[in-house]
Amino acid sequence: MELYKQAVSKSSVPPELIEKTASLIRQAQKKAPRWRFQTIAIPAAVCAAIAVVIGVLLLRGSDREQDIFITTLTNEHHIQSIELTNGIVDFYDEAKPVHPPILSGSGVLREEWTQAQYSQYLGMEPAFERLPSDLVLRDESAVVYTVGDRVLWDYYTLRFESDNGSTLEITVSKESLPQGRAMAVEENSNIKGNALAAGYEPDNNIYWAQFVYGDIGYFIESKNLSQEIFIRILYGIFR
Secondary structure, three states: OHHHHHHHHOOOOOHHHHHHHHHHHHHHHHHOOHHHHHHHHHHHHHHHHHHHHHHHHHHHHHHHHHOOEOOOOOOOOOOOEEEEOOEEEEOEOOOOEOOOOOOOOOOEEEEEEOHHHHHHHHOOOOOOOOOOOOOEEEEEEEEEEEEOOEEEEEEEEEEEEOOOOOEEEEEEEEOOOOOOOOEOOOOOEEEOOEEEEEEEEOOOOEEEEEEEEOOEEEEEEEEOOOHHHHHHHHHHHOO
8 A cells, every 4th residue: 555655646646636545455355354355455456546546647648748838828919938848939020021022023923723633733632730619711723923934923722611700721832932922021939940030910910920931931821819729720730
């Protein structure tokens, strides 16, 4: 019994679980013959206790992996710098978009592609995890400017909306930040070792982030989503 209590004294197992397991050991001690208990019952009880403790610690470890935030967030206030278990996100409060190039002239074509066409060109089908369940895909478009067989500029945009007025718009482009959406700022944050830039527009409650990951450029913008949800969406992209 004392060995069991010493084994769990330094762990984060709930006291009620420790006491419950200890009670089971005491009951086993009363029921088993002394000579058999010393060789069989005690090891069995201790092994069971250790198994329970390990199970709890593994479960809590899983919970800790899901809880990606070190900084405590609130729904009422925007926080300028958020520390994560694997990164940090700083939010610019001012940024100006990069103006896209004027694509015109002989031979320049603007083409609207299907999702399948763009996914084949991109080399993958864009997929996003950790999106709120109430966000519904309302619109998507793929636009490509070409000269002959050469692509000059491309982007693929998905727009999600919810019944409460929240929106999320994700734009991707092959190998570079989506022109016409990207901001003229330096990368100021990182998630899982991946550099990105992020910002917040308080007047419109808009969060945005931009980065290149896996040879794909991303520009992500949310309106009326919480800071926590926005960061979780970003976190889910970096695998």
